[in-house]
Amino acid sequence: MTTIGLRRFREPPSGNGPPVTLCELCAVPAGEEHGHVVNVETRGLLCACRACHLLFTRDTSGRARYRSVPRRYLHAPRFLLGTADWDEMQIPVRTAFFFRNSALDQTVAFYPSPAGATESLLPLETWERVLAANPAMADVQPDVEALLVDRRPDGGFACHLVPIDTCYELVGLVRLHxxxxxxxxxxxxxxxxxxxxxxxxxxxxxxxxxADAALAPVLGGDGRG
Structure with a gap:
């Protein structure tokens, strides 16, 4: 998922003041604290003014080309996930994000790297097992929200349910620094x-x-979360 609007996440300030960001849907100034809209077909993330963001907030047909990115943030400091499951998902770093791609009709996994967002092959049965063990974090809106999972120094895992653009903000930070x-x-x-x-x-x-903790043995490894 790439877009001109995400340059602010991966490029240092120019020193000439904040750039004027235009809405990539109607070309009016979007404002410094603007929202984003996902093009479901191309996976593009577009900067949007308030009017355009509100326009695509509700997808009543389920077939809309654009969907507004919401601003919901949840934190599960103890996410039930085993170390063997993490390894099975082939994630070589401490952090990865998972979201439902409606065009593919499946969940995909990416992790931040110096080269950008890198996709990891996701064993769907493993991820479904993880979601079943963490029902409070399973209600993720397709395309526009993600589960951002972070492996803690003690070996356990924390999870954030976040807007999808937040994940690309992290990707930009990694590339920049x-x-x-x-x-x-x-x-x-x-x-x-x-x-x-x-x-x-x-x-x-x-x-x-x-009751949920009893599922830990079926989550590969020690199941600490």
């Missing part, structure tokens, strides 16, 4: 700051109860 083989201190600080800000604007989802 990554240095050398391991990213460097600047990249690590930018990523930690990103997640700290995300936690600050998210509603926390209660931890899974004992």
């Amino acid at each position: 990554w240095k050398g083989f391991d990213g460097g201190q600047e990249a690590r600080a930018a990523i930690e700051g990103f997640f700290a800000d995300l936690r600050g604007r998210s509603r926390t989802v209660p931890p899974v109860d004992s």
